[in-house]
Amino acid sequence: MKELRGTRELSQADLGDVLGVSRQTIIAIERGRYLPSLPLAFAIARFFSMAIEDVFIPDNEDAR
Amino acid sequence: MTTVPTARARKRWWITPLVMLAGGAAVTAAATAGGGHRAHSALISGLMVTLVATAAFVFIGRTRGDLGALVSSAPDERQRGIDLRATAATGLTMAVILIVGAIVGLARGHDGQPWVDLAASFGVIYVIFLVVFRRR
Numbered sequence: 531m532k533e534l535r536g537t538r539e540l541s542q543a544d545l546g547d548v549l550g551v552s553r554q555t556i557i558a559i560e561r562g563r564y565l566p567s568l569p570l571a572f573a574i575a576r577f578f579s580m581a582i583e584d585v586f587i588p589d590n591e592d593a594r
Numbered sequence: 595m596t597t598v599p600t601a602r603a604r605k606r607w608w609i610t611p612l613v614m615l616a617g618g619a620a621v622t623a624a625a626t627a628g629g630g631h632r633a634h635s636a637l638i639s640g641l642m643v644t645l646v647a648t649a650a651f652v653f654i655g656r657t658r659g660d661l662g663a664l665v666s667s668a669p670d671e672r673q674r675g676i677d678l679r680a681t682a683a684t685g686l687t688m689a690v691i692l693i694v695g696a697i698v699g700l701a702r703g704h705d706g707q708p709w710v711d712l713a714a715s716f717g718v719i720y721v722i723f724l725v726v727f728r729r730r
Binding site for chain 1: 659660663670671672673675
């Protein structure tokens, strides 16, 4: 997600404002410390005009 | 899913400091009504704790970051998760304190009160919420 944000030249705060979440939450998602909810993941994918599985790579370890 | 406080959230924000002040006033009034030689110090410390806690709440609510968002009634989903986990961890810690208190009380030859009743209440309340939340 960090790369996608970079292509749009958006700061973490900007992206947070667009998505309605805090800058800290964007940081946590980018660092892999927080898994977003499905609605937030869909909102992120929609914002970047991508499929959700292209933004978030499924990790079998996290599926359990 | 927003971090921007709505007008309703801003109105609700004042409820918590008002409840804190009302609670402090109630404790202070109880200490005064109870009288005794400790009433005066209880009155002063109760007022101080209430004012400091309310001021800290208002100050933290004005800051940016996770704590400020949690206090300002406009947390996002991750911050609400932090709040939930902190609440659960606090509850579990309190349960351990109650159980240890009961064990120590019983070991000292006391009847384990009020620890036993509080621990039992904790368990019953937990089961009630388990039943309530599994239906949602």
